[in-house]
Amino acid sequence: MTVPHATEASLALRLTPDRPVYEPRRDYLAFSPPIIGEEEIAEVVDTLRTSWITTGPKTKRFEAEFAARVNAPGALALNSCTAGLHTALSVLGVSAGDEVITTPITFAASVNVIEHVGARPVLVDVEHDTLNMDPIAVAAAITPRTRAILPVHFSGHPVELDSINDIARANNLAVVEDAAHALPASYRGRPIGSGENPVAFSFYATKNLTTAEGGMLTGSPEFLERAAITSLHGMSRDAWKRYGKGGSWFYEILTPGFKYNMTDIQASIGLRQLDRLAYFQRRRREVVAAYTDAFANHPSFETPTERRHVEHAWHLYVLRLRLETLRISRAQFIDELTARNIGTSVHFIPIHLHPYYRDRYGYAPNDFPVAKSAYDRMLSLPLHPGLSDGDVADVIGAVFDVANRFAR
Numbered sequence: 063m064t065v066p067h068a069t070e071a072s073l074a075l076r077l078t079p080d081r082p083v084y085e086p087r088r089d090y091l092a093f094s095p096p097i098i099g100e101e102e103i104a105e106v107v108d109t110l111r112t113s114w115i116t117t118g119p120k121t122k123r124f125e126a127e128f129a130a131r132v133n134a135p136g137a138l139a140l141n142s143c144t145a146g147l148h149t150a151l152s153v154l155g156v157s158a159g160d161e162v163i164t165t166p167i168t169f170a171a172s173v174n175v176i177e178h179v180g181a182r183p184v185l186v187d188v189e190h191d192t193l194n195m196d197p198i199a200v201a202a203a204i205t206p207r208t209r210a211i212l213p214v215h216f217s218g219h220p221v222e223l224d225s226i227n228d229i230a231r232a233n234n235l236a237v238v239e240d241a242a243h244a245l246p247a248s249y250r251g252r253p254i255g256s257g258e259n260p261v262a263f264s265f266y267a268t269k270n271l272t273t274a275e276g277g278m279l280t281g282s283p284e285f286l287e288r289a290a291i292t293s294l295h296g297m298s299r300d301a302w303k304r305y306g307k308g309g310s311w312f313y314e315i316l317t318p319g320f321k322y323n324m325t326d327i328q329a330s331i332g333l334r335q336l337d338r339l340a341y342f343q344r345r346r347r348e349v350v351a352a353y354t355d356a357f358a359n360h361p362s363f364e365t366p367t368e369r370r371h372v373e374h375a376w377h378l379y380v381l382r383l384r385l386e387t388l389r390i391s392r393a394q395f396i397d398e399l400t401a402r403n404i405g406t407s408v409h410f411i412p413i414h415l416h417p418y419y420r421d422r423y424g425y426a427p428n429d430f431p432v433a434k435s436a437y438d439r440m441l442s443l444p445l446h447p448g449l450s451d452g453d454v455a456d457v458i459g460a461v462f463d464v465a466n467r468f469a470r
């Protein structure tokens with residue numbers, strides 16, 4: 063697939079804030095469709111023509127190629143990132159009576175898995191710029207019951223890993239990283255997934271690399287050996303080993319495990335997406351550059367940051383509105399963009415505002431003021447490699463049009 067490059071001249075010509083040549087687009091621009099090409103289709107068809115469609119040789123190849131891509135000590139393909147997080151906490155033995163420190167700015171999955179193992183999620187506020195968990199707040203939240211820290215690399219911007227790892231080491235805690243957004247990203251030159259911490263990636267349909275549904279758990283070979291057993295019924299041998307030539311029918315259940323394996327059909331998509339990941343990321347960065355060039359100097363917007371010592375995966379472009387400059391709320395801003403045929407989203411409704419967590423732990427909206435203030439002002443703009451220059455110009459034009467029309 064070829065996508066024309068954003069030329070600065072073409073964008074600038076159409077998009078300066080004081081000279082917007084704005085025409086609403088006719089068709090709806092989807093927020094984040096998957097980018098599936100003939101390569102992925104051919105690989106899936108190839109798998110369907112073989113006699114092995116569930117976890118097998120292509121899954122093993124995908125694990126090896128993924129591990130090489132992020133320089134991981136090992137990789138275990140699963141059917142979601144949620145499965146990876148749940149498996150990791152289970153293998154670490156996190157259970158009832160334990161506390162796990164995490165962030166309110168995340169998807170439900172990161173916190174639900176803590177409940178699934180019977181532990182208590184302890185939320186801490188986020189840093190203003192990255193919206194990642196604040197290490198100072200993490201240190202302050204540690205109690206004798208704390209067993210683990212579960213940081214989320216929100217939007218693809220790595221958390222302050224050195225600080226989090228130092229806090230964990232000093233307090234004998236495990237760190238399980240939620241890297242659903244962070245492929246490929248790096249912290250101080252180290253790819254996310256390349257360390258010893260268990261790290262869970264997501265290949266959900268909207269992610270930087272998709273297998274429709276799917277995930278990958280990286281970590282040490284010893285940890286992944288246990289994770290492989292826990293993620294597949296607790297069986298001492300998976301089906302690929304039992305049904306392959308020379309395999310044995312015998313297995314034993316070592317723990318009451320889950321059913322979290324990836325299929326070779328999913329891995330087929332993943333293998334071909336991995337080939338194209340570098341191109342996907344280049345295009346994401348071009349779109350990000352065009353957005354930030356356009357929005358950074360407008361009084362109604364706060365643009366996302368990329369700290370100097372990280373490589374951002376740019377899964378999401380989260381724009382924050384300066385509501386004091388506008389006559390409308392964030393929700394109305396989104397409605398206005400929808401009316402202009404621009405699909406957007408919000409990442410995320412903070413965990414402590416959801417009824418289950420609010421009621422169970424008695425949270426008030428302003429318990430995490432940085433997260434709450436960001437939530438009130440944030441929206442995610444379309445960001446994917448399939449956006450053409452024209453699409454990007456349409457998004458920028460529509461955002462300016464709404465901001466200018468509803469300026470105070």
Ligand SMILES: Cc1ncc(COP(=O)(O)O)c(C=O)c1O
Pocket residue numbers: 141142143144145168169171172214240242243263264265266276277
């Ligand atoms: C931050 C975060 N963590 C975890 C997940 C769960 O990923 P999956 O759908 O692969 O289980 C998501 C999915 O959107 C996410 O955004």
